[in-house]
Amino acid sequence: MMVAPLTEHRKQARLMGSAFEFVTVTEASDPEDHIGTAIAEVRRMEALLTEFSDTSQTAQLNRAAGIHAVEVDPEVYAILHRSREIARLTQGAFDITAGVLKKLYDFRNKPATLPSRAAIDAALQRVGWDKIVLTAPGQVYLSMPGMHVGFGAIGKGYAADKVKNVLQQKGIRSGVINASGDLTAWGTRPDGTPWKVGIADPNAPDRVIAWIPVHQASVATSGNYEQYFELNGVRYSHNIDPKTGLPVQGIKSATVVSPSAELSDALATAITVMGPSVGVHFINQLPNTHCLIIDDQNRLHTSRHLSITLNSAT
Known part of the structure; x- marks a missing residue:
């Protein structure tokens, strides 16, 4: 019996x-x-979750913070x-209410400055995953005025998962959804080899320092090498610790496979906040x-049983 030849299709958007990249593998005759x-x-999910549209459900929730509960779609309620739950599991290292803290920092303008302690303390009063109250099925209440939820640390991963499910329902048995580094893959390449994810060198992001094979799994990376500022010789990450209100230090990049x-998207953010030792210990507890x-000293830390191939050129 002859096996039909397979074709790999790619498109960016x-x-x-x-930047998203979509890869599907189909029979050449299809x-x-x-x-x-x-x-x-x-695009459907973006319209639902974006913070930058007055009509999105995220915007409706933020406008009603401290005022009243909002009826949301089952999909939004579920996320x-x-x-x-992820915030509880990570003891607050991941928290979708931390956006008010990020607004205190400007990673583009120079010279950089740190916000005052008073400003950080005031913002921290409006932060906390436990302040998101699920009042009834389909109803959500942000319990503090001025609270702000955002899905920047989980939304692209969620989108990748949703698109994978849609494509599998269409009969696509192999593919990759890459949501700007938050990636899910299933099946194999047309030649039967596994999909691979390259881990960028934080000091030279165009260079790959390691490869991770991906089979029926998802990968996400959080790093401070693209958005950061330096002050008095110290590099401050764009990732903010939701508990202290300060930019995290000690990690250049964190990659999670799950x-x-x-989940990978959210946990990559969480272990960046936790730091290398606590982050690896935490991941080792998860199936x-x-x-x-x-x-920040360019040392590699890996959890148990992670299969990686170091780039020979490194």
């Missing part, structure tokens, strides 16, 4: 403020790659519930979840 369907699904892109951390 700017979505959710990031001209439908369903990538248009995938792009439409991301808020999971976000609370069964879900949403089917792995991590690779590069600290």
Whole structure:
């Protein structure tokens, strides 16, 4: 019996403020790659979750903070519930209410300055995953005036998972959804080899220092080498510790492999806040979840059982 030849289709698009790449593998005789369907699904989620539209449900929640509960779609309610659970699991290292802290920092203008302690303390009063109250099925209340939820640390991973499910329902048995580094892959490449994810060198992001094979798994990386500022010789990350209100230090990049892109996305942020030692220990407690951390001294820290191939050119 002859095996039908397979074709790899690729398309890039700017979505959710990031570069997405969609890869599907189909039989050569099947001209439908369903990538248009995938792009439409991301746009649907972007309209639902974006902070930058007055009509999104995220914007409605933020406007009603401290005033009244908001009725949200089951999909939004579910991601808020999971976000609370991940925050609880990470003891607050991941927290979708931390956006008010990020607004205190400017990573673009120079010279850089740190906000005052008083400003940080005032913002911290409006931060806390436990201040998101799921008042009834489908109803959400942000209990403090001025609170702000945002899905920047989980939304792209969630989108990758959703698109994967849509494509699998369309019969796509192999593919990759890469949401600007938050990636999920299933099946294999047309030649039967596994998909691989390159880990960038934080000191030279165009160079790959290691490869991770990805089979029925998802990968996300959080790093401070793209958004940061330096003050008095210290590099401050764009990742803010939700408990202290200060930019995290000690990690240049953190990569998480897990069964879900949403989970990998959230946990990559969390272990960046936790630091290398605590982060690796935490990941080692989770089933089917792995991590690779590069600290500020360029040392590699990996969890148990992570399979990586170091780039020979490194």
